[in-house]
Amino acid sequence: MNILLWHVHGSWTTAFVQGPHTYLVPVTPARDADGLGRARTFSWPASVREVTPGELREAEVDLVVLQRPHERELAERWLGGRRPGHDLPAVYLEHNAPDGNVPATRHPLADCDDLTLIHVTHFNRLFWDCGTTRTEVIEHGIVDPGHQYTGRLARAAVVVNDPVRRGRHTGTDLLPALSEAAPLDVFGMRTEGLAEHLGVPGQRCRSADLPQSELHAAMAERRLYLHPVRWTSLGLSLLEAMHLGMPVVALATTEAVEAVPPGAGTLSTRPEVLARAARHYLEEPQAAAEDGARARQAALGRYGLKRFLDDWERVLTEVRA
Structure with a gap:
């Protein structure tokens, strides 16, 4: 499977890209927030491929992992009009707990019927108001660094x-x-x-x-x-x-x-x-x-x-x- 996702959270992505798929990570000339490309200080496998916005227009993409609200529009534009959730399967990964008026905070993707909203903790799902959007919790996973403790x-x-x-x-x-x-x-x-x-x-x-x-x-x-x-x-x-x-x-x-x-x-x-x-x-x-x-x-x-x-x-x- 070819999975499109942005390099947003280095530690989380390091675990995710250990899977059996090919991971397409956008890169822009400035390596800015919308196109950081591959990580520089984390070890990622060769299955993570940098792709430019121009290359994405013709790229074969099987699924999109969205992580920020604006990525939905960005993906549609860079993918040549293919819409995540409509023309391509999509999930939205929420890394964060809500801010502001926490008990009443509506998620930006609340009441969406075309994708699955995935939280990284049960606490986050409890506190976000996601309306009728289908939600799942997939707790974090860690690439084991080994038992290095000395406490010296x-x-x-x-x-x-x-x-x-x-x-x-x-x-x-x-x-x-x-x-x-x-x-x-x-x-x-x-x-x-x-x-x-x-x-x-x-x-x-x-x-x-x-x-x-x-x-x-x-x-x-x-x-x-x-x-x-x-x-x-x-x-x-x-x-x-x-x-x-x-x-x-x-x-x-x-x-x-x-x-x-x-x-x-x-x-x-x-x-x-x-x-x-x-x-x-x-x-x-x-x-x-x-x-x-x-x-x-x-x-x-x-x-x-x-x-x-x-x-x-x-x-x-x-x-x-």
Whole structure:
């Protein structure tokens, strides 16, 4: 099957393109948001082919995976008038939890009868109002990075992009108090100057933007993974940390309460409880390693790549029927 999808979310797409199909990924000369092409820092198989808008006009496409509202019109234009959902089978993948007036937020594709809307968590499906649109949940899958955990550095790893701009969404305001319990290494895009912004000493809150090829090894050297996120979809970095064998200290919000089982770390809506858990792992490295091993087994069981690809294969087969 030839599947058209845009490079929107590198970690998710890395798992999706491990399937048995050919994946057509648009590329534009500027490699902008509508045509990033293949990933530069993730390892993708040769079955992922870059295609220009001009090439798409004549390309053989069997199914379209839409991920942003404007892609429907963009696909129709680039595919020479072929309409996703009408002339071509299509699904819409929703990566995010709703924003705004959350209990009443209507999804942009609510009440559509020509495609399937797929959520990445059950929490997201619960909170989006999708009207009569057919919905499915296909939980995340992770390309297993292996059990790399050493925890040799008595620090907490945090992975977040744009922590200053995203603020309370990602729990950035909680980091100063948590940094008193455990020194933080914050990995992600646009994290430079974070300590100064928060008024925290530099050694208590270090920042780095590492390529994916280096990130997992760096995370696994830290004693624990800290996830202070108030409101987002389930962060793939949390699942990657669990796969690495890291114990988790996380706010008990959104889908985290489903992803992190007892014995794999600490979940709480009380920051002071998270601070105590972080101190515990710094002082008890053996306990950290044991909880991290349980976190890895839980992640492999629920978020393994085979289950993920099998779920997608079932839905794609149904959509094409």
